[in-house]
Amino acid sequence: MRNKPDVNELTMDTGVQQLLVKAREEGIDTAFDRAIKMSQCGFGSTGVCCRLCLEGPCRIAPNGKGPQLGVCGANVDTIVSRNFLNAVIQGVSSHAEHAREIAHALIEIVEDKAPYVIQDQAKLNSIARGLGTPCDGKDVNELVKEVAHKALEDFQKQSGTLNWLKLHAHEKSYKNWQQLGLLPVNAHLEIAKGIARMVMGGDADPANLLLGTITMGLVDGYAGLHMSTDLQDILFGSPRTVKTQYRLGVIKKEKVNISVNGHIPLLAEKVVEWANKLNEEAKKVGAEGINVIGVCCSGNELLMRKGISVATNYASQELPIVTGALEAMVVDIQCIMPGLQQVASCYHTELITTLPYAKISGATHVEFTTETADEAAKEIVLRAIDNFEKRDPNKIDIPEEVTEAYAGFSVEQIIEALSSVNAGDPLKPLVDAIAGGEIVGAVALVGCTNPRKKQDKYNVELAMELIKNNVLVVATGCSAHSLAKFGLMSPEGVKYCGDGLRGVLTAIGQANGLPALPPALHMGSCVDNSRIADLLTALANYLNVSVKDLPVAGSCPETHHPKALAIGTFFLANGVDVHVGVNPQVTGSEFVVNVLTSSKQDFPVTTDGLFGGKLIYEEDSVKAAETILDRIKKKRRGLGLR
Numbered sequence: 001m002r003n004k005p006d007v008n009e010l011t012m013d014t015g016v017q018q019l020l021v022k023a024r025e026e027g028i029d030t031a032f033d034r035a036i037k038m039s040q041c042g043f044g045s046t047g048v049c050c051r052l053c054l055e056g057p058c059r060i061a062p063n064g065k066g067p068q069l070g071v072c073g074a075n076v077d078t079i080v081s082r083n084f085l086n087a088v089i090q091g092v093s094s095h096a097e098h099a100r101e102i103a104h105a106l107i108e109i110v111e112d113k114a115p116y117v118i119q120d121q122a123k124l125n126s127i128a129r130g131l132g133t134p135c136d137g138k139d140v141n142e143l144v145k146e147v148a149h150k151a152l153e154d155f156q157k158q159s160g161t162l163n164w165l166k167l168h169a170h171e172k173s174y175k176n177w178q179q180l181g182l183l184p185v186n187a188h189l190e191i192a193k194g195i196a197r198m199v200m201g202g203d204a205d206p207a208n209l210l211l212g213t214i215t216m217g218l219v220d221g222y223a224g225l226h227m228s229t230d231l232q233d234i235l236f237g238s239p240r241t242v243k244t245q246y247r248l249g250v251i252k253k254e255k256v257n258i259s260v261n262g263h264i265p266l267l268a269e270k271v272v273e274w275a276n277k278l279n280e281e282a283k284k285v286g287a288e289g290i291n292v293i294g295v296c297c298s299g300n301e302l303l304m305r306k307g308i309s310v311a312t313n314y315a316s317q318e319l320p321i322v323t324g325a326l327e328a329m330v331v332d333i334q335c336i337m338p339g340l341q342q343v344a345s346c347y348h349t350e351l352i353t354t355l356p357y358a359k360i361s362g363a364t365h366v367e368f369t370t371e372t373a374d375e376a377a378k379e380i381v382l383r384a385i386d387n388f389e390k391r392d393p394n395k396i397d398i399p400e401e402v403t404e405a406y407a408g409f410s411v412e413q414i415i416e417a418l419s420s421v422n423a424g425d426p427l428k429p430l431v432d433a434i435a436g437g438e439i440v441g442a443v444a445l446v447g448c449t450n451p452r453k454k455q456d457k458y459n460v461e462l463a464m465e466l467i468k469n470n471v472l473v474v475a476t477g478c479s480a481h482s483l484a485k486f487g488l489m490s491p492e493g494v495k496y497c498g499d500g501l502r503g504v505l506t507a508i509g510q511a512n513g514l515p516a517l518p519p520a521l522h523m524g525s526c527v528d529n530s531r532i533a534d535l536l537t538a539l540a541n542y543l544n545v546s547v548k549d550l551p552v553a554g555s556c557p558e559t560h561h562p563k564a565l566a567i568g569t570f571f572l573a574n575g576v577d578v579h580v581g582v583n584p585q586v587t588g589s590e591f592v593v594n595v596l597t598s599s600k601q602d603f604p605v606t607t608d609g610l611f612g613g614k615l616i617y618e619e620d621s622v623k624a625a626e627t628i629l630d631r632i633k634k635k636r637r638g639l640g641l642r
Contacts, residue, residue: 004036011316011455013485015248015399019319022397028346030318031337031451046588047080053200060588072200080589081209082198084565087585088216089194091566094334095224095527096155096187098264102231103151105266105370109235110141110148114370116269118144119237127230130167144234151231154223155188162186164230165222168530170537172546173574180610182215182573187223190215207605210595214607217569225530225570232301232527236269239304239408239524241417246484249402250309251323255291256282258384259311259320262332263525265301267354267368268294270377271330272306278381285388290381295320296335296478297525304408304524313456313478314560315449318343324395328384332368333358335448335478335561348390352380405489406514407522409474411534414521420511427542429508434551437642438500441632442472444532444571445479445520447556447564450582456482458557458581458621463488463520465625470498471632473520474535476528479558483520491516529567533574543639548575548612551635553628557581557621568615572596575612577631579624584617 007020010032023030043049043059050070051057058070060079069075074082108114118124118140125135128143131150135143154162161183165174177183184190194216197203203212233239251257258275260268275290282290294302294310295317302308311320314335320326321340326349329340333355341362344351353359354368354376364383368376418426433439443466449455459482463473467488475483487493491509494502494516501519509516523531532554540547554571556564559582568578586592594600596615599608608614616631618624636642 004033009454012457012460013247013312013316013455015401016312016316016319016455018399019248019322019397023319023322026346028322028343029339030343031315031339034339035451045583045585047083047585047592048076048588050074050079050082052082052198055200062588074200074204077206077589077591078204078209080586080592081206084584084586084592085194085198085209085213085216087562088213088220088566088569089191091561091563092187092216092220092224093191094563095220095228095566096191098334098527099151099224099227099231100155101264101266102228102235103148106144106148106231106235108370110144115374116235116370118235120234123230123233123238127167127234131163147234148231151227153186154227155186157186158189159185162219162222164227165218168222168226168534168537170540170547170574173548176611177218177573180211182211182218184215184219184223187219190219206589206591207595210592213569214573217566217573220566221530221533221570221573225527225567226533228527229524229530232265233410236265236305238412239410240413241406241408242303242307243404243406244303244307245309245402246405246481247401247403248311248320248323248399250293250311251320251325251398252291253325253396253398254288256287256289256384256388257291257293257326258381259293259295259326259329260298260302261295261317261329262336263297263334263527264332265298266370266373267330267332267377268298268302270373271380272302272308274374274377274381278378278385281382282385282388285385287385287388290384293320298332300477300480300525300528304410304522310481310484313449313481315451315455321347321349323398324392325398327387328352328380330354330380334563336360347395348387348392350383350387352383403485403487403490405484405522406491406518407480407484407489409521409523411531411538414535417508417512417517421508427538431539431542433500433504435641438470438504439472440470440629441551441553441636442474443552443628444529444554445473445475445483445557446477446526446529446554446567447559448478448561449482449558450560453558453582455558456485459483460486460488461621462555462557462581462625464496465622466628467497467501467519469625469629470501471629472501474523474532475520476523476532477526479556480520480522482558484522488520489518489522491518493519526563526567533571536574536576545639546575546612549635549638551632551639551641553577553579553631555579555581555624555628557624572607572613572615573611577613577616577628579616579618579628581619581621581624584615
C-alpha cells in the first residue's frame with residue numbers, strides 16, 4: 001500500500017482534516033483512505049472495456065497494439081458510446097424514480113393515506129395551468145390528484161412526449177429536438193429502450209448511441225429534475241431565503257444528534273417533525289434536546305425549506321460519525337456510501353436504512369413508506385434518543401468551526417429579490433447588468449465531491465476564479481456545500497468579486513435588507529438544477545433568443561456520480577457548455593471525444609454543432625475557468641455584447 005498522504009492534501013475543510021487524523025489513530029479507514037488504496041483500471045477509465053455480454057469481457061488495446069474489436073465485432077467507438085449511455089441511464093434512473101415516488105406520495109396524501117399537508121397552493125395552481133389543467137372550482141386535493149396523474153403519465157404514455165417537457169422546455173430547443181427525432185415518450189420506456197440498445201446485438205452506431213444519450217438527458221431534465229422539484233415545492237413549499245450554518249461544528253455535544261443523508265425528502269421532513277415532537281424525551285436521558293443535521297442533498301432540501309444546518313458533503317459523509325457524538329445517521333438512496341456501516345460499527349452510532357431497495361449489510365432497517373411515515377420517523381428518533389447514553393466520552397471530538405451561509409434562492413425568490421429593484425420588470429436589472437458588462441455571464445456549479453480529488457478545492461477554486469472575473473455563480477448539490485463552507489454563500493463573499501459583480505450584488509442585496517447578495521446563490525439539491533434551467537428559459541424568453549445563445553455554462557469540478565453526467569447531458573441538449581473536472585471515461589474513443597468536446601466545423605456531428613453547447617474536460621480549475629470565460633465571451637459576441 002502507498003503511504004497515506006497528509007490529511008491537508010485530502011481536503012480543504014480543517015474540521016474534516018481533524019477527524020481524518022482521529023480516524024487514522026483509531027484504525028478506521030474512510031473513503032479517502034480507500035481511494036488511496038484502490039488503483040484505477042486504465043481500460044475502464046478510458047471507457048474501452050465492455051462487459052455487456054458473456055462473450056467478454058472484452059477490451060480494446062490502446063495505440064492499436066492489440067485487439068481492436070470485441071468478440072462480437074464492436075469497435076472502440078461503439079464500446080465507449082455504449083458505456084457512456086450506460087452511465088447516463090444510471091443517473092436518469094435515479095432522478096426519474098425520485099420524481100415518481102413524489103408523484104405517488106401526492107396521490108396517497110390526497111386520498112388521506114399519508115400524513116403530509118400540501119404547503120404551496122400557488123405553485124400547484126401554476127403547474128396545473130401549465131399542464132393545461134383548469135383550476136377553477138376545484139379544491140386542493142382534486143387539483144393535486146390531477147397534477148400527480150399527469151406526472152405518472154410521463155411514466156406510462158405510449159405516444160407523444162413528456163408532459164413536463166412540454167411544460168418547461170424552451171420553444172426553440174423543443175423544435176430542435178423534434179427535428180432531430182430526440183423527443184422522449186415516457187421515462188420508463190426510454191430507460192428500457194436505452195438498456196436494450198446498448199446490449200450486444202443492439203445499437204452499434206456510435207453517433208446514434210450518443211444521440212440516444214441526449215434523449216436520456218431530456219428524460220433526466222424533465223421526468224427527473226423538473227418533476228421532482230415542482231412536486232416537492234407543491235408538497236413542502238417553494239424555498240425562500242434562509243440563514244444557516246455549515247461545517248462539522250454544527251454537531252452539538254450536549255444534544256442528541258441525528259444526521260439525514262440521501263436525496264428524497266419525504267423521510268427527512270418527518271424526522272425533523274418528530275425530532276421537534278420528541279424533544280422533551282431527549283431531555284429525560286440527559287440531553288439538552290435533539291439536533292438534526294444535513295449531509296448531501298437531503299441536507300440541501302431541509303436547509304432550503306427549514307434552515308437545518310449542514311455538516312458536510314459527499315466525500316466526507318463518514319466523518320460526522322467519527323465525532324463520536326452522532327446518535328443516528330438516517331439514509332434513503334443515492335450517494336450513500338456502504339462504508340458508513342463499517343465506520344458506524346466503531347462507535348455507538350446507528351446507521352438506519354429506510355427503503356426496501358436500498359439496504360446496507362449490518363445496518364438497522366426501519367421500513368419507510370408514506371403511509372407509515374409518522375411511525376417510521378418516530379421509531380428512528382426514539383432509537384437515536386436511546387443511543388445517547390451509549391456514547392463513549394473518550395471518543396468524542398467535534399471540530400469547532402462553523403460558517404454562516406444563506407440559501408433558498410429558488411427562481412421565485414430570485415425574481416422577488418429583483419422585484420425590489422424593479423417591481424414592474426424584475427428581470428430587467430439582471431439583463432441590464434449582463435448587457436452592460438457588470439455581469440459577464442453566469443455559471444452553475446453543480447455536482448459532488450470526490451474522494452480522489454482534494455475535497456472542496458476545485459469547487460471553491462473555480463468559483464473564486466469566476467467571481468473575480470464578474471461571473472455570477474449559482475450552485476446546487478454538494479458543490480453548493482463546498483462554496484458555503486468557505487464563505488461564498490455569505491454577503492461577506494462579495495469581497496472576492498470583481499467590481500462590476502460586487503456592485504450589482506450589493507445593490508440588489510441592500511434593496512432586500514442584506515449588505516449584499518452572496519456571490520454564489522444556493523439554488524438547492526441535485527434535482528433543483530431544474531431551477532437553473534427555468535431561470536435560463538425565462539432569460540431566453542425575455543431576450544427572444546435561444547437558451548444556447550446565453551452567456552452561461554455549467555461545471556462539475558469534483559463530480560463522482562452518473563447523475564452528474566445525466567444532468568450535464570440535459571444541459572448540453574439545451575446548448576449550455578458543461579465543464580467536468582473528473583475523467584468522464586470516454587477518452588478511449590477519439591470519435592466520442594470529438595462529438596462531445598469539439599467545435600470543429602468539418603467534423604460530421606458534434607453537440608456544439610447540433611445544440612450549441614459542448615463538453616469541456618479540464619482537471620485544472622484555473623484553466624477550466626479560462627476556457628469557460630472564453631466560451632462565455634464568445635456567446636456575448638454572438639448577442640452583440642462586448
